[in-house]
Every structure is written in C-alpha cells, then in structure tokens.
Amino acid sequence: MAHGILTSGIRHWVRLPIVGRIAVVYLLARLVTTGFLLLASQVSTVQSRFGFDPDLRSFVLGWDAQWYWWVAENGYPSVLPLTADGQVGENAWAFMPVYAYLAKWVGFGDWGAGALFISLLAGYLACLMLHRLLHARIGSRQALWAVAFFASGPLAALFQVGYAEALFTLLLLIALDLASRHRYPLLYLVIPVMGFTRPGILAFALYLGLHGILRWMRRHEQPLPARHIVHIVALGALATVVGFSWQVVAAVVTGDPAAYLKTELSWRRNWLADPNPEFIPFEGFVRGAEFWAGQAGLAAWIGWIGLVVVVAGAVLLLLRAPQVRRLGADIRLWSASYLLYLLAVFFPQSSTLRLLMPLTPLWGALAVPRQRWFRGLMLGLCLLAQWLWILSMYGLAQTFWQVP
Template structure:
C-alpha cells in the first residue's frame, strides 16, 4: 500500500511520515472551493432608516401620515393668515384658528343647523330671489350639529367633521388609485390630493371634504362594479354636495361601454339591470334637493333661482340657460371676442388632456367621470372666484400627475402646489375690506 504524497508546502519537520495521510494543501483548497464571504444584509443594516421604515408601514398608515403632514402645513398657513386678518363680518381682528376656519359659507351651514330652511324665499327690492340657505345641502350641517351636541362648539365640530371626512377621502382615494397605478405612484397621487391648492377645504367648515369622501367611494364602487352599494351612498351624496347628475351620466356612459364591449368583457343580464337601475336612481336623487326646495317653498324654481342669486352680483338678474354660464363669464372677465375664444380654448385643452397617456392609465370609468363632470359644469356653472373649489371633484386627475417618478419632479410639484395653496388662501379665504372673492 503506497502512502499519499505530502503537500508541497510542508516544511521538513512537517513532512509526512511514510504511510501517513497527506495534509491538505490550503492553496489547492482555495482554488477548488473558494470560501463564501457573507456580506451584511443591506435591509438589516438600514432597516431603521426613514426610507425603509416608511416602506415597511402598511398602506393606510402611510396615507394617514401624508394626510397629517399636509394638514399640519395648511394649519401653519391658516395661523399666519389668521394673525394678519382684520375685522370682518364674521370675526374681529386676529381671530383664533377655529374661528378663522369657519368663514364664508361656513356660517350658512351653522344657520341651517340651528334654524333650518326658509319656507318663504327672501326677495330683493327688485323682487328677485336673494341669497338664502337653499343653496346649501343638509347632510353636512346635520352631521356637524350631531358632533357639536357631544360638547364641542360649532367651530370645532365643523373642523373636526371636515378633517375626518378628508382623511377618509384620502384613504378611499388610495384604494381607487392602486387599481390603476403602481404602489409608489398611487401613494404620490395621495400626496397630490392632500397638498392640492384647494386641499385646505378639508379642514375648513365646508361640506367639500364629506363630498370628496362620498364621491371617492362611489367611484371605487363603480370601478369594482359593485352597483348595489351605489344606491345608499349616492342618496347621501345627493344631499351633501351637487354632482349626482354628473354621476348619473357617468353611469349611463359606463353601461353603454360595457354593452359595446360585452364580447370581451362579459356583461351579465343581472349586472345590466342593476347598473341601469343605479343610473336612473342617481338621476332621480340628483334632482332630489330641487324637489325638496319646491315642496317646502311652493316655488318650482326655488333652488335654481337661489343659485342664480350669487350670479346676479356679476350679471344682474338672469335666467338659467344651460351652457351659457361659461360664455357669460368669459364675456364678463375678458369681453368679446376673447371671452368666447378663451372658453373654446379651455374646452379643447381639456379634451386633449383626456387623451394624454398618463390620463388614459386611469381607466375608462374615471375618464367618463371627468367628462361627465366637465359637461355638468359647462351646463350649469358660472366661473368666478369659487371655480377652483368647484373643480376639486376632478381629483382623479391627481393620478395622472403622479405618473412621473423623477425625484426632482415630485419635490418640485409638491412645492408648487403648496405655494398655490397659500395663494388660494390669501386670495379666496382671507377677507380684505369689501371682499368679492369667496372661495
């Protein structure tokens, strides 16, 4: 039996004795089976870094933090402007935050909560219907009154209801966006929603935040095709903020699209009937408040004449002529022919926006809502200082703005939106002398 050869690296004293097993050659081992070097896990090393901790949070926690941060910035803006505010019809000079957060239409809601709606329409000296409570729907003031009954004053309760409804809207909006966008883009869409120029309305004594919550909910239900749940939500929304008639058009267009695509996207008979019923119900609910005003006052035009009372400050006594308001506004602001040219240009620009790839990513149903609401506003609205607030239900467009991922773009957009937010508060919310720019 022959002995195994000794290693070449062995010294004289370490050489193997005859018949002893050979020592392993370290060099040969290194060449044959290199030792594995265990690198530290980057996640473990940086697991407590802000970016990683942010990503480890559940989606709802991130939405809540975004919303709270945005509202904190808005609160700073409000505190600055409240300190600069002079005496006005609703407050003295330098009002507190809660008092300052309940100017303008907030006082109409407080009046409704305490006294309800007039059974006889107030009239001006010329016999025209004057501004009155019928312009404001009842759900928000009733909810605030219920919260105020727990021991809070009206101002605190109004802000609390708006704040909570805005948070709910942000959460539902995220669930809506996540159906069309990747998680980071959906979250940035929420950021845009929370810092938008009119986002302060979600902590002011207005019904918009509650309207956003209900609108986001019905849009999510529509996208998920859960038609049965639309009935109760639409009913509440119809008595919270205007817009149900636009959603009825959305449902009708949605039905047509599904019918046309039924070969590729099955449209069962049961869903056909349910979607059609939801569209009819929404249309009926959309005129529910007009009917309520008619029944109480005995005047068929009580609601529309009340809305026109705000327009009379610009145009004098006018009748409601569908699709005339925008052109009348263009004429008032710019004269002719530039007023008409501007309106036509806006219509063309909006149509082009809907064709952008980033907007097309939002799916057919959300684009149908954008078209429907735009047509609704074109038919009944007169653009003035509250235009930006009235346009806020188009918030699904935030999803299109969230598509670019460049860090410089996202940070720049947030800064620009916050600057516009402060500008909106200065121009529309703060009161200077005989202010004619209500939000």
Template sequence: MADGRVTAGTVRQPAFAGIALRVALIYVVARVVTTAFLAIAAELSGFDSRFGPEAQLADLVLGWDARWYWIVAETGYPTELPRTDAGTVAENQWAFMPVYAYLAKLIGLPFGHWGVGAFVVSLAAGYGASVALFCLLRERVDQNAAMWAVAFFAAGPLAALFQVGYAEPLFLLWLFLALWCVVRRRYAWLYLLIPLMGYTRPGVLAFALFLGLFGIWRFLRRDSDPLRPREVVHIVALGLLSVAVGFSWQLLAGWVTGEPGAYLATELAWRRNWIPGEAAFIPFEGFVSASAFWFGSVWGLPAELGYVALALGIILVAGLLAISPQVRRLGIEIRLWSASYLLYLLLVFFPQSSIFRLLLPLSPLWGAVALPRSTPWRAGVLAACLVGQWWWIYNMYALGNAIWQIP
C-alpha cells in the same frame, strides 16, 4: 394584470392597515402645514378683511359658506323665500344640502358648538377621502404613484377645505368610494352612496351622466368584457336613482316654499352678485356670460377673446382626457367621470373664484400627475401645491375683500 388593475383579492387586511397608516402620516403632515398657513393668514387679517384684525383660527373655520351650513343646522330651511329690495329671491339656505350641516351638528353636540363638529367632520372626511383615493388609483397605477397622488391631494391648493366648515371633503369621500365601487363592480354599495352624495352637495347629476356613459362603454365592449344582465339592471337602476336624487332637492324646495323654481332662483341669487338682473337659468349660458364678463367688464379685454379662450379650453381639456397617456392609464371610469363632471359644470355653473373649489371632484386626475417616476418632478409638483395652497389661503382668508377672493 396587463392593464394595471388589481384584482379583488390582492389587498389583504394587514396591507390595507399599512396603507391607512402611511396615508395618515401624509395627511397629518399636510394638516400641520395647512394649520400653519391658516394661523399666518389669521395674523395677517386686517380691517379690510372679511375676518377683521382680531381673526382667530376658529373664525376661519366658520367663515364663508360654513356660516350657511351652520344656519341650516340651527334653523333649517325657509318656508318662504327671502326677497331683495328689487323683489328677486335673495341668498338663502336652499343652496346648501343637509347631510354635512346636520352631521356636523350631531358630532358637535358633546362639544357644545357646531363649529367643532364641522371641523371634525371635514378633517375626518378628508382623511377618509385620501384613503379612498389611494384605493381607487391603486386599481390602475402602482402603489408609489398612488401615494404621491394622495400627497398632492392632501397638500393641494384647496387643502384648507379639510379644516374648515365646507361640505367638499365629505362629498369627495362618498364620490371616491362610489368610483371605486364602479371600478370593482360592487354596485350594491352605490344605492347608499348616491343619496349621500346627492344630499351632501350638488353634483350627483354628473354621476348620473357618468353612469350612462359607463353603461354605453360596457355595452360597446361586451364582446371582450361580458356584460351580464344583472350588471345592466344595476347600471340602469343606479343611473335613474342618481337622476331622481339630483332633481329631488329642487322638488323639495319647491314643495316646501310653494315656488316651483325656488332652488334655481336661490342659485341665481349668487350669480346676480356678478351679473345683476340675471333672471333665468339657461344651460351653458353661465360660462358664455362669464367669458364676456371676465374678459370684457373686469379685465378690459375684448369680450370675443373670452369666447375664444372658452372654446380653446374645452378643446384642450377634451384632448387631454381623450389622448393623454397618463390620463388613459387611470382607466375609463375616471376618464368618463372627469368628462361628465366637466360637462355638468359647463351646463350649470357661472365661473368665478369658486371654480377652483368646484374642480375638486376631479382630484382622481392627480394620479396622472403622479405617474412620471422622476423624483424632481414629483417634488416640484408638491412644492407647487404648497405654494398654491398658501396663495389660496392668503387671498380667501387673510384678504377676502375682492370679487375674486371668495372661496
């Protein structure tokens, strides 16, 4: 217990039931606040907004990427890639994985509408993710800090995603459960969770990198923490499974459409909204191009300043993951996952307004924010979360009419 880790037999069922109830109370209160924010945003929506002056809550649930998941559920995936007038691949369903879309369709069948199923899946998955996050953090920090971290997560700046048609809540549920399994060395469950992650939304390749780094760390510590052959087999097999699942969607898209680069071309279709003419995927190029784009083309600053900001940001984040006492308290698993996921984003993503949403898989780091025992600090963080949540909802749903107002 010196490292703050709770052993497998510590939490009994009654205690878990009490924890689930406390998390539910926090989650319900957070959802009431978010509903109020969304209702105000719908009321403020005007003619310039994507949702128009007569927007209703249901319109917001089905807005933005929810429309694509709805299309996937109703029509499936195209066998021929749509093209723009310039002949490039246009935006299409291959950018959206199937699990969330079809699960929402299944849940929505009794109600006669996909949107109801999407709302229910997001809401329930968000609660499940909150419970899983508590269990994950409780392995390393005390119960009070873990519960505060759940409050920050449930009421955070992107908490509206727990009530709209996005796959993030479901992905976070699988992810937090998977990380918890790694912490507790329950590897067998990962053979189910990894495919669920991989076909819910992109990101499972980051989990493959995480498993590789985790295996190296366990090997280096084998003298103090024995590494049994059975565990080696699991880590290697699960890493290979993650890689296979991660690339299988690209292979499937290529096979169905007859174009080997169908998936990457589809993803680049969104990037061309910011940088027209971008024709090929090059690792790391997205962040480099975006640094020049935002600093130079959008903000009118020297493009070189963007490169400096990018380098300093990488150094700062790496330093926090490596030496911050609060982050180190969370354990090597969360630190390695955070580093792996950030490296994955650097490799594949073009940073724009969606970057806030794509950072959600780093939510276990809320545990580090919750560690200071000062009540004013925790209350201040919670207040900042709510302010950030309203700012995000107002810009993405009440306004939603500028290049940087896309969730």
C-alpha cells in the same frame, strides 16, 4: 451615523402599512395647512372679512360654513327672501342638509367642532379611497404620491373648514371605486347620501350612463351579466331622481316651483349687472367668458375664444394625454361628466377652483412620472398654490371677488 438613521427610517417607512403611511402624509399636510392658516390670520386686517388677528375657529366658521350652520340651527325658509327689486335673494336652499345636520350631531351641538371633525376625518378617509382607486392603475407608490398632492394641494384648507367638499369627495371616491369594480348594490346606499351632501349627483348620473355604454361596447371582451345592466340603469335613474329631488323639496316647502333655481341664480347677480332671471344651461360659462374678458378690457368674442380653447384643451387632455389615459376609462368618464356638468350649470368666478375638487382622481396623472425632481416640483407647486389660496380667501378676504 446619519446613514444608519436614514436607513432605519426608510426601513420603518416601508414596513408601515399603507393606512399608516397615508396617515403620516395626511398629518404632515394638516400641520402645514394649520401653519398657513395661522400666517393668514397674522396678515388679516380690520379691512378683512375676518377682522384683525382672527383665530382658527373663525376660519372654520367662515364664508359658506355660516350657511351650513344656519341650516343646522334654523332649517330652511318656507318663504323665500326678496331683494329690493323683487328678486329672490341668497338663502339656505342652496346648501344641502347632510353635512349641516351631521356636523351638529357629531359636535353634540357645537356645530364648528363637529364640522371640523367631519372635514378632517373625511379628508383622511378620502386619501385612503384615492389610493385604493389608483393603486391598481398606476402602482402603489405613484398612488401615494397622488395622495400627497391631494392632501397638500391648492384646496387642502377645505379639510379644516366647515365646507361639505371633503365629505362629498369621500363619498364620490367610494362611488367611483364601487362602480369601477362593478360592485353596484352598495351604490344604492351611497348615491342618496352623496346627492344630499352637495350638488353634483347629476354628473354622476351621466357618468353611470357612459359607464354602461362603455361596458355594452366591451361586452364581447368583458362579460356583462343581465343583473349588471339592471343595476346600471336603476342606479342611473336613482341618481337622476336624487339630483332633481332637492328642487322638488324646495318647491313643496316654499310653494315656488323654481325656488331652488332662483336661489342659485341669486349668487350670479353679484357678478352680472343684467343676469337672466331664468336658468339656461351653459349660459353661465358663456356670460362668464364675456364678463372676464370685459374685466380685462377685451372684447366679448375674445372671451368666447378663450372658453373654446379651455374646453378643447380639457377634451384633449382626457382623450390623448398618456398620463390621464393610465388612470382608466372610469376616471376619465367621470372627469368628462363632471366638467360637462360644470359647464352646464355654473358661472365661473372665484369659487370655481373649489368646484374642481370632485376631479380629485386626476391627481393620479401628475403622479405617473417617476422622476423625483418632477414629483418634488409638483409638491412644491401644490404647497405654493395652497398658501396663495389661503392668503387670498382667508387672510386678504375683503370682497366678494375672493369667495372660496
């Protein structure tokens, strides 16, 4: 009897269209995440940021979700707030408007409900797009495993809280799919929305440049029509303009040409006692390497060596790892572009893991091996990492050291 039930279940699973199979995987993953969030609420104490026994809505509206809600309700400040020492303080200009206002509109005024709906729906659609992006490269079954890793991974709680990551990842996967299929005209619509959802569009501009160079180098093997050249150049220019336009908007509204950069640097002062008042590309990770080495009681030069090792390891993985090479040039070029962007503009701290979510296509590399034990192990590690992340960021969220 058990064999018959199992056989029948497998038969029904195989007959289920891919959108249905992904829906089942996504729904099961969301149930697990909900269970983890409920467990986190049980371990939350009065010392936690969320207090004793918070409900799930508190988690949805926690941390940066409060900033998006503030934007939706109050807009952006025309006068930058200042700290006691005259520096620009943390403010809403660090958060892009699309997710903030869309959540209020979708929720009919209930921002939390709208934010949760958008994150949940965008997460499912991102899973569909991830499968679409990967199945021609690694096979449909492997692509479905990549979806399972993504839906159950360390950052899976972002599908159920008021953060813009799920929506941005959906838009990014759409953009990568369009570019890799050379369907450039639709990107004129996607790029501006993506650029005003969260930071990262400048990395996409770099990717488009590398994509264009690669197509030019391969033009004798693969035709490169003149209209494609025009589209690639125009789209790269559009992504660049969109990437810098938020700085211009902030400057015009506040009257301070450096309003946006000063706002972003205000968060860095939570970590460094003597941060540079001016933005210098790549300085964040250099200072971060020194900072974290110091926290471990080590010399600054050890932190620098650690940074070089991490960067070299990432380069080798993208260039040499067979599983990563299976994903194709476009995914590797995007991954390299985004990692370079992170190195140039961010300071490594507790939010760094969340900032890696745009590297979602790389889940395909872990899905390439066909051994069942390996996939089972990876899925188990994904769930373990997800629980530890939720426990740290929501259950035991006591200090700025644990910001998601």
